[in-house]
Amino acid sequence: MKTTVLREDSTTARLPRQPAPAAPAGPRPHRRGPAGPGRIVGRALLYMALTGLAAAVLVPFAWMLVSSLKADSEVFTVPIQWIPKSFRWENFSDIWDQIPLWTYLGNSLFLSVVITALQVLTGSFAAYGFAKVRFPGRDAVFLAYIATIAVPWQAYMVPQYILMQKLGLVNTHLSLILLQAFGAFGVFLMRQYYLTIPDEISEAARLDGLTEYGIWARIVLPLSKPALAGLALLTFVNTWNDYMGPFIYLTDNDLWTVQLGLRSFVGMYSSQYAMIMTGSVLSVLPILVVFLLGQRYFVQGISTSGMK
Structure with a gap:
């Protein structure tokens, strides 16, 4: 009986044996089983x-x-x-004949757009200095500036009015624009978002010869669209719904905003409540359109601010 001997090829024998692939590190993914009755009931209660x-x-x-x-x-x-x-x-057609609603809506739109643009510009620029530029006392100045949010507006309302009166800006839109062009909340919101942008990007741009203005305009701003959209939407809504500011500084009927215009339906002995509600519905429509157009960026900007 012949015995057959299997010989390995010399080339194959010289090759080192490959080790078996190691198992991936970390905990194994948990596989969810079928949803039990308790989980279904809890989810139903949450939705309710x-x-x-x-x-x-x-x-x-x-x-x-x-x-x-x-x-x-x-x-x-x-x-x-x-x-x-x-x-x-007919309430939605009669209101245009009873008050100059187009004028009020135009004034509100003008103030909202201008103040929003200025707050986005000044807030993003100041936030860049607090987040990406190193200088002595930076954090202390930032904390002192943010602390002004805690000061109620009624505490400095009278000094502001006296200042605008001395400058001859009472009963002008410019008074409201100057007083609301800067906001500590916008600086805080943008700074928290800028902290999520790696500093290595700014350092590389400085090595390439970009100035701080160029880094802010060409690198940081394009990366901050969600935060900019969130700040713009919040500022637009607050300015559009502002009542006390226009009520204090604007006396001419041609300068009134839509919030002041709705006061035209409030009389000494009776009020046209249906017309007030009609005007309120019309005043909400621009805000609704703006929010629907920018809600994706708004939610993204608010949810990512403060994460690093």
Whole structure:
């Protein structure tokens, strides 16, 4: 009986044996099993709670919209009459004849756009200095500046008015623009976002010969679109809804904003509540459009600010 001997090839024998691939480090991914009854019930309760909160937030807006289609005597009925007896669609056409609404909307739009642009410019520029430029006392100056947020506006309202009166800027839009062109909150928001941008990018740009102005304009700003959109949206909404500022500084009817214009329906003995609700609905529409266009950048900018 012949015995067959298997011989390895010399070339194959010389090759080193490859070690077996090591298992990946770290904990093994947990595989979720089928959702149990407890998890389904908990998720259903969570969705119900969120739906209830959303409904509580939307109820005032729904009441405002319904009241804009009622007569004055039906606005404050008890209990609330959610479906009007007769829909008064003519309220949305009569309001343009009773007050110069186009003028009020134009003034509000002008102030909101100008103040928003200035706050985004000044806030982003100051935030760059606090976040990317090293100088003695930087953190102390930043904390002192941010501390002004805690000071209520009523504390310095009278000195501001006296200053604007001495400058002859009362009853002008310029007074509101100068007072609101700078904001500590915008500086804080932009600085927190700038901290998420690696310093190595700025250092490399300095080695390439870019000045601080060039780094801010050509590198930092393009990387900060979400934070800029968030700051712009917040500033636009706050300026559009501002009532006390225009009420104090603007006396000419041609300079009034839409918030002041709605006061035209408030009389000494009676008020046109339906018209007030109609004007409120029309004043909310521009904010709604702006928010719908920029909500993606707004949420991204707010959620990433402060993360490093």
